[in-house]
Amino acid sequence: KNQVEQSPQSLIILEGKNCTLQCNYTVSPFSNLRWYKQDTGRGPVSLTIMTFSENTKSNGRYTATLDADTKQSSLHITASQLSDSASYICVVSDRGSTLGRLYFGRGTQLTVWP
């Protein structure tokens, strides 16, 4: 069964600190992995997209890594800001269908305190 598991479920950190969010998946055949940021009451916004051959990709203070062998990904946030408070969702796409079906994790709820 294609699944995406994220940990931790929630995380509280102080402003300025770094943190790392984890994502494990069983989706096969793998096409790409995305990290989205979803603010409360809003739609998800893409942070990074990585294909099979990419090990790391950065977007400002966000750095995603991918290990396709172990089917694990992480999202590292550097020097956190209050505006980083949101849900971070790991999404994996398969290449077994024309649609390229997306499998969503439940997200990690990050809270940044001043």
Next chain:
Amino acid sequence: EADIYQTPRYLVIGTGKKITLECSQTMGHDKMYWYQQDPGMELHLIHYSYGVNSTEKGDLSSESTVSRIRTEHFPLTLESARPSHTSQYLCASSGPSRGRSLEQYFGPGTRLTVT
């Protein structure tokens, strides 16, 4: 920010009413999607469309229906709302070509409450 819009943003309605959630995008994308998301849970695909006059049901069974008469417009309709339909509904689009999954752009969502 992506040019995909949803209205209304919030809706509180009584049981048995017919409702239509609007979604429109100005990016010329051929693929559009509707997702349902409950608090703390993952997004579930309920409908999708490859293009005009193309609609398919997603992974999660839904009593809603959709139509795609114009490329930019993908409304979702509930003929008779029930409390079990209370949820957040997210519209997304991607494109322009078929094949491998491309970037999906999400709208702001509609928070529906059925009393």
